[in-house]
Amino acid sequence: MQRQVALIKQSLFDQGYLDDQFMELEELQDDANPNFVEEVATLYFKDSARLINNIDQALERGSFDFNRLDSYMHQFKGSSTSIGASKVKTECTMFREYCRAGNTEGCLRTFQQLKKEHATLRKKLEHYFQLARQAGPKETARRPK
Amino acid sequence: MINPGHGRGPDSSVVGGSSNSDPFPAGLRVLVVDDDKTCLKILERMLMNCLYRVTKCNRAEIALSMLRKNKNGFDIVISDVHMPDMDGFKLLEHVGLEMDLPVIMMSADDSKSVVLQGVTHGAVDYLIKPVRIEALKNIWQHVVRKKRNVSEHSGSVEDVGGGDRQQQRNDADNNSSSANEGNWRSSRKRKEEEVEEQGEDKEDTSSLKKPRVVWSVELHQQFVAAVNQLGVDKAVPKKILEMMNVPGLTRENVASHLQKYRIYLRRLGGVSQHQGGNMNHSFMNVQDPLSTLNGFDLQALAVAGQSLAHLQAAGHGRSSLTKPGMSVPPLADQRSIFSFENPKTRQTMNLVGNNKQMNLLHGVPTGMEPKQFTGSHMRVQQNVQSSGMLMPVADQLPRGGPAMLPSLRQQPMLSSSVSRRSDLTDAVASSRVLPATTHSVFNSFPLASAPGISIPVSVSCQEEVNSSDAKGGSLAATGFGNPSYDIFSEFPQQNNNNNKRNDWDLRNIGLVYNTHQDTSAFSTSEAYSSSSTQRKRQEAELTEQQHQPLNRSLNHMNQVYMNGGGSVRVKSERVAETVTCPPAITMFHEQYNQEDLLSALLKQEGIPSEFDFDGYSIDNIPV
Numbered sequence A: 001m002q003r004q005v006a007l008i009k010q011s012l013f014d015q016g017y018l019d020d021q022f023m024e025l026e027e028l029q030d031d032a033n034p035n036f037v038e039e040v041a042t043l044y045f046k047d048s049a050r051l052i053n054n055i056d057q058a059l060e061r062g063s064f065d066f067n068r069l070d071s072y073m074h075q076f077k078g079s080s081t082s083i084g085a086s087k088v089k090t091e092c093t094m095f096r097e098y099c100r101a102g103n104t105e106g107c108l109r110t111f112q113q114l115k116k117e118h119a120t121l122r123k124k125l126e127h128y129f130q131l132a133r134q135a136g137p138k139e140t141a142r143r144p145k
Numbered sequence B: 001m002i003n004p005g006h007g008r009g010p011d012s013s014v015v016g017g018s019s020n021s022d023p024f025p026a027g028l029r030v031l032v033v034d035d036d037k038t039c040l041k042i043l044e045r046m047l048m049n050c051l052y053r054v055t056k057c058n059r060a061e062i063a064l065s066m067l068r069k070n071k072n073g074f075d076i077v078i079s080d081v082h083m084p085d086m087d088g089f090k091l092l093e094h095v096g097l098e099m100d101l102p103v104i105m106m107s108a109d110d111s112k113s114v115v116l117q118g119v120t121h122g123a124v125d126y127l128i129k130p131v132r133i134e135a136l137k138n139i140w141q142h143v144v145r146k147k148r149n150v151s152e153h154s155g156s157v158e159d160v161g162g163g164d165r166q167q168q169r170n171d172a173d174n175n176s177s178s179a180n181e182g183n184w185r186s187s188r189k190r191k192e193e194e195v196e197e198q199g200e201d202k203e204d205t206s207s208l209k210k211p212r213v214v215w216s217v218e219l220h221q222q223f224v225a226a227v228n229q230l231g232v233d234k235a236v237p238k239k240i241l242e243m244m245n246v247p248g249l250t251r252e253n254v255a256s257h258l259q260k261y262r263i264y265l266r267r268l269g270g271v272s273q274h275q276g277g278n279m280n281h282s283f284m285n286v287q288d289p290l291s292t293l294n295g296f297d298l299q300a301l302a303v304a305g306q307s308l309a310h311l312q313a314a315g316h317g318r319s320s321l322t323k324p325g326m327s328v329p330p331l332a333d334q335r336s337i338f339s340f341e342n343p344k345t346r347q348t349m350n351l352v353g354n355n356k357q358m359n360l361l362h363g364v365p366t367g368m369e370p371k372q373f374t375g376s377h378m379r380v381q382q383n384v385q386s387s388g389m390l391m392p393v394a395d396q397l398p399r400g401g402p403a404m405l406p407s408l409r410q411q412p413m414l415s416s417s418v419s420r421r422s423d424l425t426d427a428v429a430s431s432r433v434l435p436a437t438t439h440s441v442f443n444s445f446p447l448a449s450a451p452g453i454s455i456p457v458s459v460s461c462q463e464e465v466n467s468s469d470a471k472g473g474s475l476a477a478t479g480f481g482n483p484s485y486d487i488f489s490e491f492p493q494q495n496n497n498n499n500k501r502n503d504w505d506l507r508n509i510g511l512v513y514n515t516h517q518d519t520s521a522f523s524t525s526e527a528y529s530s531s532s533t534q535r536k537r538q539e540a541e542l543t544e545q546q547h548q549p550l551n552r553s554l555n556h557m558n559q560v561y562m563n564g565g566g567s568v569r570v571k572s573e574r575v576a577e578t579v580t581c582p583p584a585i586t587m588f589h590e591q592y593n594q595e596d597l598l599s600a601l602l603k604q605e606g607i608p609s610e611f612d613f614d615g616y617s618i619d620n621i622p623v
Helices: A002-015 A020-028 A036-060 A066-083 A084-099 A102-134 B009-016 B037-049 B060-069 B090-097 B113-118 B133-137 B138-156 B164-186 B190-209 B217-230 B239-242 B251-269 B271-276 B278-285 B288-304 B310-321 B330-336 B339-356 B357-362 B367-384 B391-399 B410-431 B434-450 B454-468 B473-480 B484-494 B499-508 B516-530 B532-545 B548-566 B566-577 B583-605 B611-622
Strands: B029-033 B053-057 B076-080 B103-107 B125-128
Touching: A002 A102, A020 A036, A020 A066, A020 B037, A020 B133, A036 A066, A036 A102, A036 B037, A066 A084, A066 B037, A066 B090, A084 A102, B029 B037, B037 B053, B037 B076, B037 B133, B060 B076, B060 B090, B076 B090, B090 B113, B103 B113, B217 B239, B217 B251, B239 B251, B251 B271, B288 B566, B473 B484, B548 B583, B566 B583
Parallel strands: B029 B053, B029 B076, B076 B103, B103 B125
Antiparallel strands: none
């Protein structure tokens, strides 16, 4: 069971969904905060869902306020990097580049991609946390060896 | 907030430094501001892991009001750059202006322009998200650095009389400072930060000296409105004060705020300036006399060619002394040249600057003389000690017991003179907040009273007197044998009294156009370029080789001096205005000692005055 958890996590790293920052978070998890990573992830998904919603609305309005989009995306990027959501971060960066170039097409396309990556990561992480909880609290904090 | 903070609670341990049992930095009070909840949560956790006491806040406005409400409640602030309610830079600006806390900026935005903006706004560090815990483990250094600067300034006032303890403290501080410097150098944006730190530090000085006025947003806006109405260039504190019409606000408050504001504007305006040169930076911020000094030094250095870096370091040290912040690196640099003076310098700076300002203003600095003298005396002692000599020797020093002198040799004197030179600057610097008239008083005062600077001056003066009075070199030699008091009394006789006084002041200042051209030249070069030993040595050599009357080489020096010193003239003019000020008289007493020493020394070694110069510079180098 614990082995399975470790494997899943490893695959998340291998497939590029997560980066080192996620490990940093796991190191912060200890007996006093046994679910720290999961709490952070939950917070992230909640907050980013709100941001995605904001961006959705801004895009639907049709008139592109690139500055506004850029600042939303900046925040998105900030929190994504903080939890080590590597692929999402890449999409954020790309989105901002399109914003600066004033490329509406690119923005829309990237945003769809971003939502997809975001949803995928969410699913995978939920799965991972669920398994980790079943495997027992202590092991979740361990780094894959 | 500074003094109270220092000496109680966990803060005081910061100041004290390096004991191992010290829990610091555990318990460091950190305020984190970020609108991103995820980041905030992670940061909080990381900071707690570092054993800091963390307060988090997701809105800049709230953070600011928290800081205002509880000014001593935090040691350091970490703030995001992009926040919806208030730009992080705005927060940084307010924290910089209102409370003297180190602020670290962070952002996912790693573009150079944004980082630079943070730094130019006064951030002590800029972290790029994702923030790593390693970076946070180190942030206490900014608190120490800040407190260290503060403590040296405030502490020195208390410890005016107490030699050893202060000395130890300073030593300890020095050690830690060099350690800090290591970190510092390795940090990413070293150069910019360096500039910034200085700039930022500059802001502290004035605030240290007077009860602080809270520049609330409203007050600041009133201020800005007044400045804008007057025009930034034309705005003077008095007018601003009139326009603002706020009860309780003094002209000094406005003046210091105006200065900060100008610095701030400059930061915003000139990133290139920042990169261009530290010196420029300090020039611009400092008012005339000081910048003159700095400028001169720099140029003198450039002339010297050698040890430019050293000079700059000295210049840095000085400029940052001016503005209290004094960044660590320059200090360290300077120390490498003038190994021991630095701490003392600062000490006296406060002494002169804080305690005696009032006296100076009244133009009756009687109290000042002894004080300052004591200061220098102390320093001499310390220098002697540090060079491995005995205290008693140092004690003899001022009295000029010739027997002891040989053992002392030039070195101690040298260093004392060097530190005095910085005194001078410091004094000027600390008068920065005063009205212009004060400046000139101050200028003339420390200048004239910085006998250390004019050791060779007095000698040359003597020589002159002798040679013109009696006939030629041999007699001059005898002249040295005389107690310097005699010589001094001779001096006045030669020139009528008024003239004499003028001379002294002018000479010290470095006015070249006097009857006593040569002397003035000497003193000038002394005063302004004691660190540019190279040039001096050249001079000395020149003199030696040519075996010409002092006059020549001195003139030569004048030229050099003048090349470098367009701005110096301004200064000398200023001083010249105050030539008649009473301090000039009392100063002589101080000079006697120096002179005494020197002449005795000369006598002992049988060296003509030119050599003295030479020896001086040579000794200076290893110091």
